[in-house]
Amino acid sequence: MFDVGLGEMVVLVVLALVIFGDRLPQVAGQAGRALRQLRQMANSAKADLQEGLGPEFKDFDLADLHPKTFVRKHLLEDDDRYEPAYSSRGGVFDDELGYATAGGGGLEYGERPPFDNEAT
Numbered sequence: 001m002f003d004v005g006l007g008e009m010v011v012l013v014v015l016a017l018v019i020f021g022d023r024l025p026q027v028a029g030q031a032g033r034a035l036r037q038l039r040q041m042a043n044s045a046k047a048d049l050q051e052g053l054g055p056e057f058k059d060f061d062l063a064d065l066h067p068k069t070f071v072r073k074h075l076l077e078d079d080d081r082y083e084p085a086y087s088s089r090g091g092v093f094d095d096e097l098g099y100a101t102a103g104g105g106g107l108e109y110g111e112r113p114p115f116d117n118e119a120t
């Protein structure tokens with residue numbers, strides 16, 4: 001998380017022993033309690049925010065607002081909600097036979113593709 005190696009950790013422990021001396025267990029306990037209270041305050045603020053937004057945002061997560069997470073979630077992940085314009089049945093519309101499936105699967109050599117005057 002903080003990218004602290006073993007050497008840096010030893011230096012920090014020795015520095016903490018020199019600075020705090022005999023009071024180190026008390027200071028560590030106070031730091032733990034402060035961290036726990038901070039985490040409880042953050043969780044209650046998040047719950048209040050979700051309650052204020054209403055049931056439409058019940059799956060809302062603050063981490064989704066981070067730009068990297070937002071881009072990864074909305075642009076880079078595969079999204080199966082949308083079907084392609086041409087399905088395996090053929091055309092764009094349900095009642096239209098697709099060109100890819102018409103006549104057994106494609107155009108013969110030299111055959112001209114169909115042309116629709118109304119489409120141009």
